[in-house]
Amino acid sequence: DTAVSQTPKYLVTQMGNDKSIKCEQNLGHDTMYWYKQDSKKFLKIMFSYNNKELIINETVPNRFSPKSPDKAHLNLHINSLELGDSAVYFCASSQETAGLARTGELFFGEGSRLTVL
Amino acid sequence: QKEVEQNSGPLSVPEGAIASLNCTYSDRGSQSFFWYRQYSGKSPELIMFIYSNGDKEDGRFTAQLNKASQYVSLLIRDSQPSDSATYLCAVRGYNQGGKLIFGQGTELSVKP
Numbered sequence: 001d002t003a004v005s006q007t008p009k010y011l012v013t014q015m016g017n018d019k020s021i022k023c024e025q026n027l028g029h030d031t032m033y034w035y036k037q038d039s040k041k042f043l044k045i046m047f048s049y050n051n052k053e054l055i056i057n058e059t060v061p062n063r064f065s066p067k068s069p070d071k072a073h074l075n076l077h078i079n080s081l082e083l084g085d086s087a088v089y090f091c092a093s094s095q096e097t098a099g100l101a102r103t104g105e106l107f108f109g110e111g112s113r114l115t116v117l
Numbered sequence: 118q119k120e121v122e123q124n125s126g127p128l129s130v131p132e133g134a135i136a137s138l139n140c141t142y143s144d145r146g147s148q149s150f151f152w153y154r155q156y157s158g159k160s161p162e163l164i165m166f167i168y169s170n171g172d173k174e175d176g177r178f179t180a181q182l183n184k185a186s187q188y189v190s191l192l193i194r195d196s197q198p199s200d201s202a203t204y205l206c207a208v209r210g211y212n213q214g215g216k217l218i219f220g221q222g223t224e225l226s227v228k229p
């Protein structure tokens with residue numbers, strides 16, 4: 001069983017379109033994340049949810065809207081896609097102990113490679 | 118100044134040698150330090166974490182942390198071609214909601 005699964009793995013679309021990526025984890029973790037990895041391999045956090053509550057919202061255009069229907073799922077919807085949105089988007093999860101930042105290995109999904117033409 | 122900095126490489130070492138990967142970070146309040154390995158086209162996977170100053174060994178891997186110098190390193194002994202990958206240093210501050218800040222990664226190539 002895949003611990004963190006994302007769909008789709010590949011997305012090729014035209015500028016201006018809207019697309020969604022879905023993520024599910026079966027690890028029982030309480031925190032989920034979206035990271036963006038650009039062509040230079042730089043991995044940057046976008047959003048984080050803890051038990052369906054948004055706790056991290058980095059400086060990301062409003063065109064990106066995350067949604068967590070429950071603690072095992074975190075989706076990412078992108079409106080009006082632009083060329084610069086082309087990247088690999090990784091979903092990740094961790095088990096965070098409240099108030100402690102020392103624990104919490106990130107478990108990553110396989111990534112969703114988005115290409116905007 | 119970037120929050121977490123690594124030399125992008127590529128770092129090339131012969132098989133059997135020691136590979137040394139370095140990382141510096143800017144936030145003195147950082148509490149936890151992680152090394153992830155990412156093979157080409159794959160997702161990052163954790164190989165080491167360290168919280169306290171000093172060395173931490175796990176098999177062929179040793180993580181070293183010096184909080185005064187804001188420096189963390191990863192040593193890979195007896196490097197193997199299968200160690201060829203990008204190594205990502207990640208740092209987490211206190212009460213940042215679990216946010217890991219990654220460096221840009223160092224590409225390691227181990228030549229047979």
